[in-house]
Every structure is written in C-alpha cells, then in structure tokens.
Amino acid sequence: MADYEVPKLNGEGYIQIPKIKPGAMAGKGPFIAKPDFQKALNFPADFQADGAGKFELVPDWKDRALNKLDDLRHRYRSLQLYLDICVKCGACTDKCHYYVGTHDPKNMPVARQDLLRKVYRRYFTFAGKHFPKLVGAVDLTEEVVDDWYNYYHQCSQCRRCSVYCPYGIDTAEVSMAAREILDHIGRGSKYNNEIISKVFKVGNNLGLPQPALADTLEGLEEDVEADTGIKVRFPLDEEGAEVLLVTPSADFFAEPHVDGLMGYAKVFHEAGISWTLSSYASEGANFGMFIGSYENMRRIALRIREAAIKLKVKRIVFGECGHAWRVAYSFLNTLAGPFDFLDPKYPVPQHILEVTWGLIQNGKLVIDKTQNDDKVLTFHDSCNVARGSRMGDKPGGQFEYPRNVIKAVCNHFVDMPADTIHDATYCCGGGGGLLTDDLMELRIKGAQPRMEALKYVTEQQGVTHMAAICAICKSQFTKVIPYYGFKMDQIVSVHQLVSKALVLQRPVSVQARPDDDDEDDENDDA
Amino acid sequence: MTFVSIFYGLLFWAATLVLVVGVGRKIYLYATIPAPLKIPTTPAPVTQVGVVGRMFREVVLFESLFRANKYTWLFAFMFHMALWLVLLRHTRYFMDMNSLLSFIQPFGKYASFAMVFGLAGLWARRLLVDRVRYISAPSDHLMLALLIGIGLSGMMMTFVSPTDITMVKGFFRGLMTFDFHPLPASPILLVHLFLVALLMLIFPISKLLHAPGVFFSPTRNQVDNPREKRHIAAWALALEKNKQSDRNEVKHG
Numbered sequence: 001m002a003d004y005e006v007p008k009l010n011g012e013g014y015i016q017i018p019k020i021k022p023g024a025m026a027g028k029g030p031f032i033a034k035p036d037f038q039k040a041l042n043f044p045a046d047f048q049a050d051g052a053g054k055f056e057l058v059p060d061w062k063d064r065a066l067n068k069l070d071d072l073r074h075r076y077r078s079l080q081l082y083l084d085i086c087v088k089c090g091a092c093t094d095k096c097h098y099y100v101g102t103h104d105p106k107n108m109p110v111a112r113q114d115l116l117r118k119v120y121r122r123y124f125t126f127a128g129k130h131f132p133k134l135v136g137a138v139d140l141t142e143e144v145v146d147d148w149y150n151y152y153h154q155c156s157q158c159r160r161c162s163v164y165c166p167y168g169i170d171t172a173e174v175s176m177a178a179r180e181i182l183d184h185i186g187r188g189s190k191y192n193n194e195i196i197s198k199v200f201k202v203g204n205n206l207g208l209p210q211p212a213l214a215d216t217l218e219g220l221e222e223d224v225e226a227d228t229g230i231k232v233r234f235p236l237d238e239e240g241a242e243v244l245l246v247t248p249s250a251d252f253f254a255e256p257h258v259d260g261l262m263g264y265a266k267v268f269h270e271a272g273i274s275w276t277l278s279s280y281a282s283e284g285a286n287f288g289m290f291i292g293s294y295e296n297m298r299r300i301a302l303r304i305r306e307a308a309i310k311l312k313v314k315r316i317v318f319g320e321c322g323h324a325w326r327v328a329y330s331f332l333n334t335l336a337g338p339f340d341f342l343d344p345k346y347p348v349p350q351h352i353l354e355v356t357w358g359l360i361q362n363g364k365l366v367i368d369k370t371q372n373d374d375k376v377l378t379f380h381d382s383c384n385v386a387r388g389s390r391m392g393d394k395p396g397g398q399f400e401y402p403r404n405v406i407k408a409v410c411n412h413f414v415d416m417p418a419d420t421i422h423d424a425t426y427c428c429g430g431g432g433g434l435l436t437d438d439l440m441e442l443r444i445k446g447a448q449p450r451m452e453a454l455k456y457v458t459e460q461q462g463v464t465h466m467a468a469i470c471a472i473c474k475s476q477f478t479k480v481i482p483y484y485g486f487k488m489d490q491i492v493s494v495h496q497l498v499s500k501a502l503v504l505q506r507p508v509s510v511q512a513r514p515d516d517d518d519e520d521d522e523n524d525d526a
Numbered sequence: 527m528t529f530v531s532i533f534y535g536l537l538f539w540a541a542t543l544v545l546v547v548g549v550g551r552k553i554y555l556y557a558t559i560p561a562p563l564k565i566p567t568t569p570a571p572v573t574q575v576g577v578v579g580r581m582f583r584e585v586v587l588f589e590s591l592f593r594a595n596k597y598t599w600l601f602a603f604m605f606h607m608a609l610w611l612v613l614l615r616h617t618r619y620f621m622d623m624n625s626l627l628s629f630i631q632p633f634g635k636y637a638s639f640a641m642v643f644g645l646a647g648l649w650a651r652r653l654l655v656d657r658v659r660y661i662s663a664p665s666d667h668l669m670l671a672l673l674i675g676i677g678l679s680g681m682m683m684t685f686v687s688p689t690d691i692t693m694v695k696g697f698f699r700g701l702m703t704f705d706f707h708p709l710p711a712s713p714i715l716l717v718h719l720f721l722v723a724l725l726m727l728i729f730p731i732s733k734l735l736h737a738p739g740v741f742f743s744p745t746r747n748q749v750d751n752p753r754e755k756r757h758i759a760a761w762a763l764a765l766e767k768n769k770q771s772d773r774n775e776v777k778h779g
Binding site for chain 2: 017019020022073074075076077078080081082084085086087088089090091092093094095105108110111125126127131133134135136159162163164165166167168169170173294295297329330331332333334337338347348349386387388389391393394395396398399413423
C-alpha cells in the first residue's frame with residue numbers, strides 16, 4: 001500500500017463536520033486525455049503537449065468554453081436554473097463526502113458549483129457584467145480552468161447534496177456540464193475518455209475483445225461445474241435467448257464482482273430463463289454520463305438497443321452496477337427507446353435484483369440461508385441507485401429490493417446508521433469517473449464517512465461483511481478499506497450471497513449445448 | 527404634488543415593470559428550456575399528484591432544508607412564513623378593507639418580529655459558520671441588510687412613529703389607475719418604500735429567483751416514470767432524426 005494520509009475514524013458512527021481548510025486539495029487533477037481519445041469522442045482535438053509535456057488548451061479556448069456554456073444552458077434547464085437560483089443558504093456545505101474527508105471548502109457542493117457560477121455571472125448576467133465584485137463574478141482565466149479541472153474531478157456526481165438542497169440543486173448537473181465544457185477545450189480526463197473510446201472500439205470499458213470474453217465465460221462455467229457438479233451456462237451472443245444481460249465488465253474478472261456474475265447465472269439457470277451476454281454491448285457502465293455528454297452517452301446506450309435487436313431477445317436485464325442502473329433505469333428509454341420490440345410484460349430494463357426478488361417471492365428458488373451463517377451483513381446503498389433510480393413499482397424500492405434479497409439468503413443482517421443509508425447514503429468515494437489511481441488520495445479521503453459507519457456497526461453489532469450492488473463501489477472499497485484497517489474480502493456482491501445460498505435443483509440448463517447432453521437426461525422440464 | 531411623490535410614483539411604476547417583465551422573462555426561459563433527461567432525486571413520486579404533494583411540502587414546509595440543517599430551517603421558515611403574513615397585511619394598501627384583511631392585521635404586524643428575527647438568524651449563520659461565510663459574496667450580506675432594513679423601517683412605522691396610512695393608500699391606489707396622489711412626508715416611510723422598490727428592481731437579476739425557480743427544478747418536479755413513459759427533448763429527438771437511417775439499418779439488417 002502506498003503511503004497516504006488516512007483520516008482517523010472516531011468510531012461514533014457519525015462524522016464531525018470539519019473546519020474549512022482552503023487549498024487542502026489544490027492540485028492538477030487527474031491525467032489529461034490525449035487528443036486521440038478526444039477525437040474518438042468527437043471532441044475538439046486541436047491541442048498538443050508543450051515542451052514540458054503539459055497539454056495546452058485549444059486555440060480560442062476562452063470563446064469556445066463560453067460558447068459551450070451558453071449552448072448547454074439553453075439545452076439543460078437544470079444548468080440554467082441551478083446557476084441562477086442558489087441562495088447560498090449553506091444547507092449542502094457539510095453533505096459532500098469529499099468535503100468531509102478533505103476539508104477543502106471548494107469541495108462543498110455550493111462552492112463547487114460557484115466555480116462555474118461565477119463565470120456564468122460574469123459573462124451572462126446583468127449583475128455580474130456590471131458589478132462583478134459585488135456578486136462574486138470573475139473573468140474566465142487559465143487559473144479558473146485549472147480549478148474547474150481539479151475540483152470538477154473531485155465530485156462523484158452522487159447527488160447527496162441534491163437531497164438536502166431546498167431547491168433540489170444537483171451539483172452533479174453542474175459538474176457534468178463543466179466536464180462537457182472542459183472536454184471542448186482540451187481538458188478531458190484520460191481515465192474516462194480512454195474508457196469510452198474502448199467501448200466504441202471493442203464494446204466494453206476494459207477493452208476485452210470477444211474471444212477473450214468467450215474464454216473467460218467458459219472458465220466460469222468450468223468453475224461453477226467444479227463447485228456444484230452442474231453445468232450452469234454463461235452464454236455469449238446466443239441469438240434467441242429470452243434475456244439480454246448487460247453488466248459492468250468488471251463482473252467478468254474482478255473480485256468480488258465475478259462472484260456476483262456467477263450468482264446471476266445460477267439464478268437464470270434455476271429459473272429456466274434463457275439468457276445471453278453480448279460481446280457488442282458487453283458493458284453496463286455508461287461513462288458518457290460522467291462526462292456530461294448526451295451524445296456519447298447515447299452512442300453507448302444505442303449499442304444495447306442494437307444488441308437486443310440483433311440477438312432477438314425479449315427482455316433486457318442489468319447486473320449490479322450503480323451508474324449503469326441510473327443510466328439504464330432513468331435514461332435508456334430516452335436515449336435508445338422506444339423498446340416496443342421487447343416483451344411488454346416486463347419493464348425495460350429490469351434490474352437483476354428485480355428478477356431475483358421476484359423469483360424468491362414466487363418460491364422459484366431453493367435457498368439454504370445457513371450457507372451464509374459465517375457472515376454478519378450490512379448493505380451499502382450505492383449513490384446512483386439510491387438517488388437516481390428505482391426498483392419495483394413503489395418509490396424506495398431501490399432500498400427494499402437489495403435488503404429483501406440479502407435477508408432472504410442470509411440470517412444475519414444489520415443496517416448502518418440511518419443518516420448513512422437509503423437516500424442519505426454516502427458515495428463510496430470512487431464514483432462518477434474518479435476510480436483511477438491518479439486520484440487515490442481523494443478516493444481514500446472520500447471514503448471516510450462510509451468507513452465511519454462501517455466501523456460503527458463492526459464494533460457495535462459484529463458486522464463482518466458489507467454487500468454492494470455497484471462495480472465501482474466494489475472496486476473502490478476493496479482497494480480503499482485496507483487503509484482503514486478492514487480486509488478486502490469483507491466487500492461482497494449481493495448476488496455472491498445469492499450464489500452461496502442457492503441450492504441448484506435443475507440438473508441441466510435450458511440452454512444446454514448438444515454436446516453437454518451426454519450426462520443424460522430427458523427429465524429436463526424446460 | 528411634491529417632487530418626492532412624483533419621484534416615488536415613477537420609481538414604483540418602473541420597479542413594477544422591471545419586476546413583472548424581468549421575472550416573466552426568466553419564467554419563460556425556465557418553462558421553455560427542456561430538461562432532456564429524467565433526473566428526479568429519488569425516491570420520487572410516481573404520479574403527477576405525488577409531485578404536486580412533494581412540491582407543496584418543499585415550498586410550504588421546506589422539507590429538504592429541514593432534513594439538512596435545523597437552525598437554517600428554523601430561521602428560514604420563520605422569515606418566509608412571517609413574510610407571507612406581512613405581505614398579506616400590506617394588500618390593504620391596494621384594495622378595500624374586508625373582514626379577512628382586518629382579521630390578519632395584528633398577525634401581520636407582530637409577524638414582523640419573527641421576520642426580522644429569522645433574517646438576523648440567517649445573517650448570524652452567514653457570519654459565524656465558517657463554511658457559510660466562505661460561500662457568501664458581498665451581495666449575500668447586502669440582501670439580508672436590505673430585507674432587515676425593510677423590516678425595521680416598517681416596524682418603526684407600525685410601533686414607534688406611525689405615518690398617515692390613508693395617504694399611503696391613496697398614493698398606491700392612485701398609481702394603479704395611473705393617477706398621482708401625494709405621499710406623506712415621513713422620512714421613515716420614504717426609506718421603507720425606497721428599499722422595497724430596490725428589492726423589486728433587483729429581484730429578476732438576483733438569487734431571489736429561487737422563488738419562481740423552485741417550481742421548475744427537475745429534481746423536484748419530475749414524475750419518476752422513465753420506464754413507463756418515454757421522455758425526450760426536442761433537441762434530442764432531432765439527433766435521432768439525423769441518425770434515423772442507421773437505426774433503421776440496425777432494425778432491419
């Protein structure tokens with residue numbers, strides 16, 4: 001573990017609101033995307049590195065930034081409105097995990113918005129044009145751009161501030177707009193834009209091509225068979241399957257993600273639902289959202305539509321992934337709909353937990369809860385699931401479904417303190433396009449509020465494991481919790497728990513290949 | 527007719543014009559700029575009726591602020607509710623007295639204490655809490671000063687040095703029919719009215735836009751039904767039209 005200053009936990013379960021420490025997180029921000037990556041995303045690429053290796057801004061960057069801001073405020077009501085109506089009441093100032101963890105006042109949501117708002121005021125409002133000092137308006141300079149780049153990449157777009165704002169001002173909307181502006185002047189983030197360009201090229205964030213994916217899935221089939229004696233299928237590009245499963249590509253190999261993927265596969269197997277992954281749309285996480293680019297988000301989302309049509313599926317189901325689920329639940333119908341070619345009996349798309357919980361309720365799965373008796377579970381509500389989506393028919397279903405499923409497969413479950421769960425949940429510290437090693441210090445500090453809550457239930461109620469339903473949460477926590485004295489394997493996927501407790505009753509998959517049939521048997525009821 | 531009365535008459539006409547046109551322009555803007563994506567902060571109501579309820583709780587009870595910070599909520603709630611009573615009481619200067627108006631007069635009078643107390647509390651937070659001090663521009667302090675100035679000058683006339691309110695009523699009712707009537711020559715009244723006119727003038731170019739703005743906030747006014755109903759902005763639909771050919775290819779190819 002590299003050496004970072006790690007916040008001290010107080011063990012009380014709640015956080016102390018820190019005094020401001022201006023400049024605490026001043027810096028250069030994450031690595032900047034090269035012109036090649038910008039070009040792949042249809043962003044301007046007319047900039048290059050100077051002699052010292054630092055990327056210049058594009059020519060006329062100031063006009064182009066202001067033009068983009070003007071364009072966006074006429075396309076997004078949220079942006080125009082939120083830049084106008086903040087009264088600086090301070091309700092949000094102590095709500096951001098990055099402020100709590102870093103003490104930098106520019107990480108207070110309102111101050112983060114102000115970085116853009118003060119430029120908006122200077123160029124687009126009467127008061128800012130004529131009385132800039134009075135209303136805190138400033139000229140757009142390179143220093144301001146540097147501040148944008150640094151601090152708009154210290155926002156995980158988790159929307160916790162929007163819960164508490166009396167006008168619902170969502171800093172995520174502002175930081176997405178800011179990143180979109182930055183992308184138009186040669187300040188894209190390498191992490192996000194490189195990943196998006198991989199999706200366009202290969203189909204997933206990891207750049208895992210079809211043969212490698214097929215190989216990985218075959219390996220998983222062998223693992224599950226070795227473990228259970230049953231050939232549970234992990235189908236890829238199988239035309240005519242009922243369900244297209246779209247899941248974050250981390251599910252294909254990362255721990256504990258992959259244990260979750262095995263869980264989905266077993267659930268489909270047991271329920272006799274034929275399903276398939278698509279190598280063309282082998283990515284649930286839509287990073288287009290992180291950079292606020294409607295066009296790129298749409299391009300990624302359309303791949304899912306295309307895959308669904310090509311594979312002639314009837315339903316689309318998403319795996320455990322927070323931002324994926326927000327884009328899927330809230331935006332997919334907008335970006336890539338209408339989905340009138342799918343089975344109207346099912347919502348489009350569905351979350352895997354909606355599928356699993358439905359099957360459990362209908363008694364379709366045989367569960368042995370004692371398989372998870374070695375654990376006391378708690379559940380981390382992923383920010384974008386909690387505050388940007390839903391499961392089931394009723395508001396708040398996104399809190400109930402994962403807990404219901406965990407309680408159905410585990411005997412021991414406790415919740416963390418009330419002001420850290422449900423829609424008050426804290427981001428893991430790595431969401432919104434910040435899950436990169438060049439932001440490690442920020443990620444460690446941003447995890448502090450969740451770590452406080454976890455430590456509390458660990459000490460008070462003997463919690464041993466924290467379940468999550470987001471690829472980023474899982475990756476972030478496994479990497480960061482060792483700094484706080486926990487162990488990596490204390491983070492589990494919800495479907496990992498399902499996988500452990502599920503007693504397989506169906507000997508042969510409904511998608512068994514002809515050459516699998518040698519085992520026997522005719523009593524397959526598919 | 528004094529110069530002062532004519533000046534104030536013109537000032538209030540101008541201020542009213544700026545307020546109505548300025549806020550109207552902003553409301554038009556907020557109403558016509560699309561919200562291209564469904565972004566209600568969830569859990570959110572799944573019906574339009576539910577959204578009305580959510581908005582009601584937000585603008586009447588300040589629900590979100592209550593969850594955020596109890597002190598800010600207390601001061602803000604006191605100020606805003608008192609302001610409503612004070613404003614209602616002031617309608618007597620524009621219309622004939624009726625029993626309801628008579629009934630609320632004392633409530634409106636004493637609400638002014640709560641109003642100024644609430645404002646003072648908000649200002650104290652702005653000065654004393656380091657986080658709120660950090661985010662405050664000079665205009666944020668001046669806005670509170672302006673509102674407190676209006677409150678205190680009004681209270682002076684109510685409780686200390688009354689002015690001829692019949693003349694005041696004549697003046698404003700005259701303005702409503704484009705007819706000049708004199709104002710009483712009371713310095714406190716002139717200060718009070720000047721500050722009110724100033725407030726009306728800056729309303730459309732300041733954070734006071736939060737009042738009409740909150741109703742247009744997509745995180746609060748959208749129904750949570752993206753899977754059931756396709757939500758699409760005109761400019762986003764235009765993107766689709768451009769690309770319709772390649773979509774069709776996919777569908778049929």
